[in-house]
Amino acid sequence: MPLVAGIDSSTQSCKIVIRDLESGALVREGRASHPNGTEVNPQAWWNALNEAIKQAGGIDDVSAISIGGQQHGMVVLDTDGKVIRDALLWNDTRSAGQANEIVAKFGAQGIADLTGSLPVASFTATKLLWLKQNEPENAAKVAAVCLPHDWLTWRLAGYGPLGESALGPDLSALTTDASDASGTGYFNPKTGEYVNEVLEFVLGHLPVLPKIIEPNKAAHTKGALAIGAGAGDNAAAAFGVLAKAGDVVVSLGTSGTVFAVSKTATNDSTGTIAGFASVSSDFLPLVCTLNAARVLDSMCSMLGVDHNELGALALQAEPGADGVVLVPYFEGERTPNLPDAKAGLHGLTLKNNTRANIARAAIEGMLCGLAAGLEALAAAGVKTERVILVGGAAANPAVQQIAAEVFGAPITVPAPGEYVANGAARQAASILLGSAPDWKIETLAQIPTTGQGPALAQYKKYANAYLA
Ligand SMILES: Nc1ncnc2c1ncn2[C@@H]1O[C@H](COP(=O)(O)OP(=O)(O)O)[C@@H](O)[C@H]1O
Numbered sequence: 001m002p003l004v005a006g007i008d009s010s011t012q013s014c015k016i017v018i019r020d021l022e023s024g025a026l027v028r029e030g031r032a033s034h035p036n037g038t039e040v041n042p043q044a045w046w047n048a049l050n051e052a053i054k055q056a057g058g059i060d061d062v063s064a065i066s067i068g069g070q071q072h073g074m075v076v077l078d079t080d081g082k083v084i085r086d087a088l089l090w091n092d093t094r095s096a097g098q099a100n101e102i103v104a105k106f107g108a109q110g111i112a113d114l115t116g117s118l119p120v121a122s123f124t125a126t127k128l129l130w131l132k133q134n135e136p137e138n139a140a141k142v143a144a145v146c147l148p149h150d151w152l153t154w155r156l157a158g159y160g161p162l163g164e165s166a167l168g169p170d171l172s173a174l175t176t177d178a179s180d181a182s183g184t185g186y187f188n189p190k191t192g193e194y195v196n197e198v199l200e201f202v203l204g205h206l207p208v209l210p211k212i213i214e215p216n217k218a219a220h221t222k223g224a225l226a227i228g229a230g231a232g233d234n235a236a237a238a239f240g241v242l243a244k245a246g247d248v249v250v251s252l253g254t255s256g257t258v259f260a261v262s263k264t265a266t267n268d269s270t271g272t273i274a275g276f277a278s279v280s281s282d283f284l285p286l287v288c289t290l291n292a293a294r295v296l297d298s299m300c301s302m303l304g305v306d307h308n309e310l311g312a313l314a315l316q317a318e319p320g321a322d323g324v325v326l327v328p329y330f331e332g333e334r335t336p337n338l339p340d341a342k343a344g345l346h347g348l349t350l351k352n353n354t355r356a357n358i359a360r361a362a363i364e365g366m367l368c369g370l371a372a373g374l375e376a377l378a379a380a381g382v383k384t385e386r387v388i389l390v391g392g393a394a395a396n397p398a399v400q401q402i403a404a405e406v407f408g409a410p411i412t413v414p415a416p417g418e419y420v421a422n423g424a425a426r427q428a429a430s431i432l433l434g435s436a437p438d439w440k441i442e443t444l445a446q447i448p449t450t451g452q453g454p455a456l457a458q459y460k461k462y463a464n465a466y467l468a
C-alpha cells in the first residue's frame, strides 16, 4: 500500500510521520531539535528535517509528502537563492513599532479589510519593514521572500543556493499555500491574492513571492515523489484532527493558539482575531499567545520538578490556586498586544505561597490567556461545542483537567500524536486520492465540562491591569 509523509517544522523541533495512505496508520516517525532563539539560520531547519527523515528510515518508499511549519518567519533570499540573513521568527518582537506604522499607514480597519488581520510583530510584513529601516543593504538585496515551510518545500524539491542544490536557485519555483500566506500580512485570504501595496510599502520593491498551490495539487514532483503545497502549522493541525463546525482547537506548543475552521472570513480591526485561511481554503480565525508550553518548562525548572510532577502538584491545589495568579507574559505578549510586558506572580500571601498553588497558577495562567481567545471567537460567532487539545503541553493530564475548568467547555484530547505533521500527511494523501481521506482519530480522553472555575475571573483582574 502507498505511503505518505507529513512534516511539522515547528519552533522547537522537526517531526515527520509516515502513514499508510488508505488507513492512515502510523508506519514510521522521526524527530530532531531546532536551535533556541527568535532568529534562526534556516539551514538549521533543513539539517533537522534531514535528520528527522533519517531517523524515520528515509522517504524512498513514500509517494507523497507535505510540510507544515511555524508561521510568519521571514526568510529572505538573494538572486543566487542564498539566505541573506537569519530568519526572524514569529516570536521575535523587535518589529512591534513597524506593526504600528503599517496600521498608521493603512488604518486599522483598512489593513484588516485588505489582509484579514491587524498586524502585530509576529507578521512577516512587519519584519520586512524592520529590515528596510534597520538593514537597508540587506533589504535592497531581497529578490524573494518566503516562509519557513515554503523554503523547506523548495529545498526538498531540489532547489536551493547556487552551487549547493541540484536544480539551482530558481526563485520562480517557490510555492506556498493560502493558510501560511495568510499570516504574512500581505495576502488577502478572501481573494487568494497577494496585496502588493502593502509589500511595496514595507520592502520598497516587489520581490518574487511563492506561488499559491491548491491543497490537493502537487507543488513539485521529484521522481515518483509528489510534494504538496504544505501549510501553516495551525491550519495543518486543524486538518490533522479533522476539525468540523463546533470544534475549537487549542494548541499548546511554544505558542498558544485557539482556532476554528469557518466558512466566514473575519476582519477584526482590534487585532485579537487573526483572519487566516484554512488548508481547505475556508477560513481559520485564530487567536495566538506567545506564552504557552515554555511557561510550564520555566515553572518546572523554578520548582525543580518535571512535567508530571508539576501536574501532580497542581492537582493538589484547589481551582483558583487559593488566589495565586500567574500572568505569564515571559516573552512579552502578542494577544493582547504587549510586546514589552513581563510576567508577574500575583496574590501571594504567607499562607497561600505553596508549591502546589504556584504549579496550579502556572497552568491556569497559561490557559487563561487562551480562554480570552475562546471568548473572542465566540463573540465573532464561532460556536464551541468542544475544545480539541493538541500540542506538546496537551499531553499533561493536569493541563487537560484544568483546561475543562478554565474554558468551561468539554475537552477532547486526541491520542498522543503529531497533529500538524498528520495534517500535512493528510494533505499529501489528498494529492494521490483527489480529496482528503477521513482517517480515524483515536481519542485519549474526554473531559466533560465542569462549568467555569474561579481562575479566569481572578486572572482577568491582574491581566487587565497590564492594559491600563
Ligand atoms: N507532559 C508535558 N507537560 C507539559 N509540557 C510538555 C509536556 N511534554 C512536552 N511539553 C512541552 O511541549 C513543548 C513542545 O511542544 P510542541 O507542540 O512540539 O511545540 P512547538 O510546536 O512550538 O515546537 C515543549 O516546550 C515541551 O517542554
Ligand SMILES: O=C(CO)[C@@H](O)[C@H](O)COP(=O)(O)O
Binding pocket: 010, 011, 012, 069, 070, 071, 072, 090, 122, 183, 233, 234, 251, 253, 254, 255, 256, 257, 274, 288
Ligand atoms: O505565530 C503563530 C500563529 O499565528 C504560531 O502558532 C506559530 O505558527 C508557531 O507555532 P508553534 O511552533 O508554537 O506550534
